[in-house]
Amino acid sequence: KNEVEQSPQNLTAQEGEFITINCSYSVGISALHWLQQHPGGGIVSLFMLSSGKKKHGRLIATINIQEKHSSLHITASHPRDSAVYICAAIDDKIIFGKGTRLHILP
Amino acid sequence: DAGVIQSPRHEVTEMGQEVTLRCKPISGHNSLFWYRQTMMRGLELLIYFNNNVPIDDSGMPEDRFSAKMPNASFSTLKIQPSEPRDSAVYFCASRGRTTPTGELFFGEGSRLTVL
Numbered sequence: 001k002n003e004v005e006q007s008p009q010n011l012t013a014q015e016g017e018f019i020t021i022n023c024s025y026s027v028g029i030s031a032l033h034w035l036q037q038h039p040g041g042g043i044v045s046l047f048m049l050s051s052g053k054k055k056h057g058r059l060i061a062t063i064n065i066q067e068k069h070s071s072l073h074i075t076a077s078h079p080r081d082s083a084v085y086i087c088a089a090i091d092d093k094i095i096f097g098k099g100t101r102l103h104i105l106p
Numbered sequence: 107d108a109g110v111i112q113s114p115r116h117e118v119t120e121m122g123q124e125v126t127l128r129c130k131p132i133s134g135h136n137s138l139f140w141y142r143q144t145m146m147r148g149l150e151l152l153i154y155f156n157n158n159v160p161i162d163d164s165g166m167p168e169d170r171f172s173a174k175m176p177n178a179s180f181s182t183l184k185i186q187p188s189e190p191r192d193s194a195v196y197f198c199a200s201r202g203r204t205t206p207t208g209e210l211f212f213g214e215g216s217r218l219t220v221l
Contacts, residue, residue: 033210041195043212086149093162094139094210096149 003027004089006097014105019074021100023087032070033088034061037099046072048090079104108132112198112213120221124186127216130179131200139210140173140183141197149197155181188220 004025013019023032034046047054047061049070054061058077063070074081084099111130119125131138139154153163155175163173170189175181185192195217199210 035210035212041217042214043197043199045209045211048209088149088210093154094151096141096151098148 002098004087004095004097006085006087006100008100009098010101010103012103012105013077015078017077017104019077019081019102019104021072021085021087021102023070023072023097025068025070025087025089025095027089027091027095029089029091031090032063033090033094034070034072035086035088037084037086039083043086046085074102077104079106110198110200110211110213112196112216114216115214116217116219118219118221119188121189122187123220124184125188125192125218125220127183127196127198127218129181129183129198129213131181131198132202132211133179135200135202135211136178137201138175138181139199139201140181141199143195143197143215144193152183152196185218188218190220193218193220 007022031048031050033048035043036046037043049061049063058075060073082102082104084101086099087097089095110132113128137156140152141149142152143149152165153173154161158175171185173183195215197215198213201210
């Protein structure tokens with residue numbers, strides 16, 4: 001079993017839909033990191049969180065430390081949100097999930 | 107700040123050749139990470155350095171891989187001899203003292219193709 005599990009692996013949705021991507025981890029962490037990788041390959045940091053919730057524009061990330069679970073939400077999704085979203089468990093090491101490939105249709 | 111700089115962006119080489127990938131972390135960052143990304147396995151940590159010292163190289167696939175960080179502003183990942191299964195995108199990332207939560211900043215990656 002992977003130490004960081006993401007679901008779903010692939011997600012296709014219509015523009016405007018509310019999107020939820022889940023991340024569960026089995027290791028101890030000091031923080032959880034959400035990353036975005038665009039089709040061009042570059043990786044961008046979205047959120048780093050260790051408790052509660054963070055919001056940036058249409059993106060919201062939440063974490064439940066007791067349940068070892070985090071979610072990334074996208075409100076009013078747009079085709080430019082199409083990317084691979086990766087969560088990573090941060091401690092001394094950094095362990096990545098396999099990513100969720102999101103495709104937003106116009 | 108220029109961000110994390112990697113070179114080359116793309117390399118195509120033949121099996122058996124030596125490959126050297128280079129990384130310049132963000133100035134002032136004290137942790138540097140090398141990752142490999144493939145379709146099958148996603149992102150995998152190869153090795154990371156704190157203050158130029160290798161801390162964990164358990165992700166390095168085998169003896170053909172080696173990494174050095176001679177100073178705070180430069181690191182190399184070397185594959186000798188290269189094999190087709192080494193074809194992947196290799197990312198370098200750095201993390202700084204001023205980001206205690208450990209936020210990573212990634213380079214744009216080096217896409218390696220071994221024929």
